[in-house]
Amino acid sequence: MKITQVEAFRVDVPPADPPFLWRDGLSGSPATGDGAVLRIGTDTGAEGVAFLSRPGAWAMLSYLAENVFRPELIGADPLQREWLWHRVWELDRIHELPLFVLGLVDTALWDLAGRLQGEPVWRLLGGYRTAIPAYASTSTFADIPEYLDVADQALALGYRGIKLHAWGDARRDAALAHALREHVGPEVPLMYDGSAGFDLPDAIRLGHALGDAGYLWYEEPMREFSVSAYAALARAVRIPLLVGETSDGAHMDSADFIRAGAATFGVRTSTNLRGGITGAMRTAHLADSFLLRAEVHGSDLPTHHLCMAIPNTTYYESLVTSNPVRREAAVDADGMLHAPTAPGIALPAGLDYPAGLDRFAA
CATH class of the missing domain: 3.20.20.120 (Enolase-like C-terminal domain)
Incomplete structure (x- = not known):
């Protein structure tokens, strides 16, 4: 089994209703929602996803999927998660990946493994x-x-x-x-x-x-x-x-x-x-x-x-x-x-996903 697809998709995330605050000196809940999904697919049809929601999520993930993750992952074995974790860690040395992006590939690979085995990741x-x-x-x-x-x-x-x-x-x-x-x-x-x-x-x-x-x-x-x-x-x-x-x-x-x-x-x-x-x-x-x-x-x-x-x-x-x-x-x-019962990890329910991604929603 080899990775053949590494794609990012934009997802609109509704802002918090009502909006809320953090401590003095910090911003509160974002006024507009911004989310993205990383999808990793293989030559056997096995696939996994990971979700990112924060301001700028789509701009960051679309660039990284195209220019950093895809060149590294295409052709790799998706079940070699330890190897690929270390590869992303190595890439971070130059690209200084945001903390909330550093683990997205790994999370998607665990989701893939769970779906392949028909088991929740836990x-x-x-x-x-x-x-x-x-x-x-x-x-x-x-x-x-x-x-x-x-x-x-x-x-x-x-x-x-x-x-x-x-x-x-x-x-x-x-x-x-x-x-x-x-x-x-x-x-x-x-x-x-x-x-x-x-x-x-x-x-x-x-x-x-x-x-x-x-x-x-x-x-x-x-x-x-x-x-x-x-x-x-x-x-x-x-x-x-x-x-x-x-x-x-x-x-x-x-x-x-x-x-x-x-x-x-x-x-x-x-x-x-x-x-x-x-x-x-x-x-x-x-x-x-x-x-x-x-x-x-x-x-x-x-x-x-x-x-x-x-x-x-x-x-x-x-x-x-x-x-x-x-x-x-x-x-x-x-x-x-x-405990979750569905295979893999899943995407948050209730969002308007691009065609084909809704099958991953919880």
Whole structure:
């Protein structure tokens, strides 16, 4: 079996309705949707796809498919995923591929393998569970009363925990963290994500507040380019740190955080920021070897498969970006995400795909 087709297709993705915000200093949800699909086909008819949704997705992927991926992949064996992962890694040295593009080829090849075997990808990865609890991962809301209202709604809808994305102000965020803990009581798991809004002194200040309030983990308070700053933060606060979400370098970067003592809860893993399914699993196994967690980032379809395959992950991250709260369709009334059953990985449902791609939709 040889790869004979490498194609990119444009997909219009509706903007978020209603639009939502992240912390002060960051842009909110995109005003217009932009998506793309990478499709890899073979001489036997076996094929796989991977989906990319973010501003500029089509322009980036169409160029890369034509000028970088196609020359490399045509004629290759699609089942040699390790070899092809290394080839894309080599290409990244010159082309400086965006993080969210680095793993697209690998994800499409895993989708192809699942379709070829008639199995969902999480089962090809070995399979660990068939369901996992979901937490509500908030966007940024207006004030403390609205956050408390959103938390009440999320818990009533079945979510098993709440993760805050707040304003990026250490004092204000600390007040919110304490207010939410007092409001929901001691048993509800709470997490905090700083979206890289702080320097080290403010990250320490907020970390003390989160530790006092009994939060489960403290995620990305600073940009993840200074491992030494994260190591200093880990030494200064009691709350465990979850690190390595957005920094370059796949599992190798995560290893440096762990070696420095900065990953006191664990590391983030994902297909879109850690080099596809292969890179995500390498990161998870790395963390497991140190008895750390590998929490899966995001709520796209590849994430569903990773959550079912990785033993040392705790929750599924389900975005809550509106008030009134709408529970994600993939999460049931008991707050559980269940394992996919269709072969491969699939494309998101409900989008207007070019002719022939709709057969891949979930």
